[in-house]
Amino acid sequence: MKLYNYFRSSASFRVRIALQIKGLDYDYVPVNLLKAEHLEPGYAARLGDALVPALETDDGHTLGQSMAIIEYLEETHPAAPALLPSDALGRARVRALAQTVACEIHPLNNPRVLRYVVRELKADDAAKTAWYRHWVRNGLEAFERQLTLLARERAQAGLPPSVYCWGDTPTLADCCLVPQIFNAQRFDVNLDGLPQTMAIHAACMALPAFQRAQPSACPDSAA
Amino acid sequence: MKLYNYFRSSASFRVRIALQIKGLDYDYVPVNLLKAEHLEPGYAARLGDALVPALETDDGHTLGQSMAIIEYLEETHPAAPALLPSDALGRARVRALAQTVACEIHPLNNPRVLRYVVRELKADDAAKTAWYRHWVRNGLEAFERQLTLLARERAQAGLPPSVYCWGDTPTLADCCLVPQIFNAQRFDVNLDGLPQTMAIHAACMALPAFQRAQPSACPDSAA
Numbered sequence: 001m002k003l004y005n006y007f008r009s010s011a012s013f014r015v016r017i018a019l020q021i022k023g024l025d026y027d028y029v030p031v032n033l034l035k036a037e038h039l040e041p042g043y044a045a046r047l048g049d050a051l052v053p054a055l056e057t058d059d060g061h062t063l064g065q066s067m068a069i070i071e072y073l074e075e076t077h078p079a080a081p082a083l084l085p086s087d088a089l090g091r092a093r094v095r096a097l098a099q100t101v102a103c104e105i106h107p108l109n110n111p112r113v114l115r116y117v118v119r120e121l122k123a124d125d126a127a128k129t130a131w132y133r134h135w136v137r138n139g140l141e142a143f144e145r146q147l148t149l150l151a152r153e154r155a156q157a158g159l160p161p162s163v164y165c166w167g168d169t170p171t172l173a174d175c176c177l178v179p180q181i182f183n184a185q186r187f188d189v190n191l192d193g194l195p196q197t198m199a200i201h202a203a204c205m206a207l208p209a210f211q212r213a214q215p216s217a218c219p220d221s222a223a
Numbered sequence: 224m225k226l227y228n229y230f231r232s233s234a235s236f237r238v239r240i241a242l243q244i245k246g247l248d249y250d251y252v253p254v255n256l257l258k259a260e261h262l263e264p265g266y267a268a269r270l271g272d273a274l275v276p277a278l279e280t281d282d283g284h285t286l287g288q289s290m291a292i293i294e295y296l297e298e299t300h301p302a303a304p305a306l307l308p309s310d311a312l313g314r315a316r317v318r319a320l321a322q323t324v325a326c327e328i329h330p331l332n333n334p335r336v337l338r339y340v341v342r343e344l345k346a347d348d349a350a351k352t353a354w355y356r357h358w359v360r361n362g363l364e365a366f367e368r369q370l371t372l373l374a375r376e377r378a379q380a381g382l383p384p385s386v387y388c389w390g391d392t393p394t395l396a397d398c399c400l401v402p403q404i405f406n407a408q409r410f411d412v413n414l415d416g417l418p419q420t421m422a423i424h425a426a427c428m429a430l431p432a433f434q435r436a437q438p439s440a441c442p443d444s445a446a
Contacts, residue, residue, distance in 0.1 A: 048369035049323060061312060061376070064369075065326065068318035075311040088298040089284060095291035100272060102322075103288065107330035116357070121344045134339065146271035146287075153284070 001026040004043065005053040006033045007218035010106055011066040012053040013179035016213035018070040021170060022077050026055075030220035033111065067095075067102055070172050083172050093150060094166045097173035100146065101180045105139030109183065129187065136180070136189045140197055143177070147196040163203055170204055178204050182215065224249040227266070228276040229256045230441035233329055234289040235276040236402035239436035241293040244393060245300050249278075253443035256334065290318075290325055293395050306395050316373060317389045320396035323369065324403045328362030332406065352410065359403070359412045363420055366400070370419040386426055393427055401427050405438065 003019065003026050005012030019026055031037045031052050044050035047064045055063045055072075063069050074083045084091050107113070109132050117123045117131055151161060165173035181201045184191060191198060204210045215221055226242065226249050228235030242249055254260045254275050267273040270287045278286045278295075286292050297306045307314050330336070332355050340346045340354055374384060388396035404424045407414060414421060427433045438444055 048372045049327070049365035051327075063315050063319065065319035065322040067326075068315050068322055071318060072311055072315040075314065088295055091298065092286050092291050092295040095294060096286065096288035099288040099291055099325075102326050103290075103330055104272070104274075107326055108336065113331065116354070117344065120353070120357075121340065121346055121350060123344055127344060130343070131339070134343075142272035149271045 001058060002029050002056040003027070003053055004029045004031050004046075004056070006031050006038075007215040007221040009033060009052045010110075010179040010183055011051070011102075013182070013213060013215065014066040014175045015053045015055065015069050015073075016218075017170075017175045017178065017210055018073050018083055018172070020209035020213045021081055021083060021175075022073055024073065024077060028219055030218075032220065067098055067172065067176070070175055074172075081169055083170075083175070085167060085171065090166060094171045094173045097143065097146060097165050098176040100139065100143050101173075101176040104142065105136055105180055106183075108135040132187050133189045136184045136187070140180070140184065140189075140191070140194055144194045144197050147200075151196070162200075164200055170207065170209075174200065174204050177201065178210055224281060225252050225279040226250070226276055227252045227254050227269075227279070229254050229261075230438040230444040232256060232275045233333075233402040233406055234274070234325075236405070236436060236438065237289040237398045238276045238278065238292050238296075239441075240393075240398045240401065240433055241296050241306055241395070243432035243436045244304055244306060244398075245296055247296065247300060251442055253441075255443065290321055290395065290399070293398055297395075304392055306393075306398070308390060308394065313389060317394045317396045320366065320369060320388050321399040323362065323366050324396075324399040327365065328359055328403055329406075331358040355410050356412045359407045359410070363403075363407065363412075363414070363417055367417045367420050370423075374419070385423075387423055393430065393432070397423065397427050400424065401433055 001024065003015060005015065005028070031043060033052065037043060038050050038052055046062045047054045049064060051064060053066060053069065055069045057063065063072055070083060084094055114128060114132070118128055123131065150166065154162060160168070164170045165177060177197070178201055211217065224247065226238060228239065228251070254266060256275065260266060261273050261275055269285045270277045272287060274287060276289060276292065278292045280286065286295055293306060307317055337351060337355070341351055346354065373389065377385065383391070385391070387393045388400060400420070401424055434440065
């Protein structure tokens with residue numbers, strides 16, 4: 001497999017974590033977003049949406065959208081460790097948490113959106129930063145409230161407290177959360193008052209899979 | 224089951240389509256976003272993120288995030304019609320198309336984002352409309368390019384051309400596409416030059432499931 005990706009891309013980071021958790025070998029193909037390499041015809045023609053990451057499978061298919069890629073990896077490599085719980089309710093919980101990051105937070109803060117906010121809506125630096133922090137903070141507060149509800153649900157069902165987003169192994173939800181926290185830290189978002197979220201982040205970052213997938217461990221991070 | 228939703232909410236519409244395709248009975252509980260009923264303590268406490276839709280299952284669990292809900296409905300009601308293909312590659316294709324709408328287009332245009340663009344970034348009506356149309360048009364163009372690539376992939380694999388987003392029955396991807404087209408039409412987005420996308424939309428809207436789920440068929444649409 002080949003992963004077309006960029007060290008700092010949050011969606012790329014999600015897939016790298018999943019590949020590391022599953023212990024899958026892959027070729028790292030850097031696509032430098034700052035140099036607009038994702039817009040070059042060869043890359044854009046591969047996927048249709050010219051976004052990173054893209055996973056090229058061994059049988060020559062190119063897959064886009066990080067959550068879809070992670071589900072594909074899980075389905076085609078079902079041997080443990082699993083990236084999704086074995087029950088439908090657990091999977092719904094994990095997917096909803098992942099989508100809270102991937103549909104509610106991250107889309108508002110990716111580079112092309114920030115560019116529009118600055119160029120078209122004439123936001124100055126302060127307004128751009130306020131925009132970024134607003135959506136990340138708001139989204140993470142909603143994430144934390146969901147964790148509180150899920151902790152109650154688990155207690156009522158007689159399940160042990162979660163170590164990660166859901167249960168005692170990392171899932172798709174953790175693959176999405178951790179890159180979002182990295183982004184938040186880069187932009188100095190206030191992360192106070194999010195004890196469950198940050199405890200999960202710390203638990204994830206104690207794992208070699210997350211360490212090996214992080215931006216600073218990527219071959220293109222020095223470029 | 225109870226679906227807490229709003230007739231005009233695009234994410235609500237996705238789930239209504241899925242429920243109709245699967246032929247599942249549910250109670251329609253209107254949550255009027257214009258009256259901020261989703262922010263009332265009783266509703267917000269239910270879900271953590273105070274968004275619509277929320278599905279309350281018969282065993283008392285409340286599920287959020289439309290794509291997660293649709294996957295849950297498919298898993299807990301696997302009898303045909305299926306909302307996802309039976310093979311991993313097909314599912315990856317469908318999920319990626321769904322996420323192109325749900326992660327790349329819709330998050331930029333929901334009411335709270337438009338409100339921020341107007342109130343905080345001081346966008347006037349023209350700038351707000353331009354913002355809306357830009358992201359919808361850009362996203363649908365990427366969607367159309369993906370359909371072109373997928374059509375080629377199916378031809379190479381000896382599969383018949385798709386009638387819907389992927390294959391000859393509607394899937395999660397169609398559940399996401401159709402509400403997005405409704406939104407685009409409401410905001411007069413230019414939909415020229417998207418022949419595959421619009422043919423799929425027309426094919427979907429010829430089906431009773433999509434007709435019954437559409438905003439004008441909802442009990443709260445007259446309110």
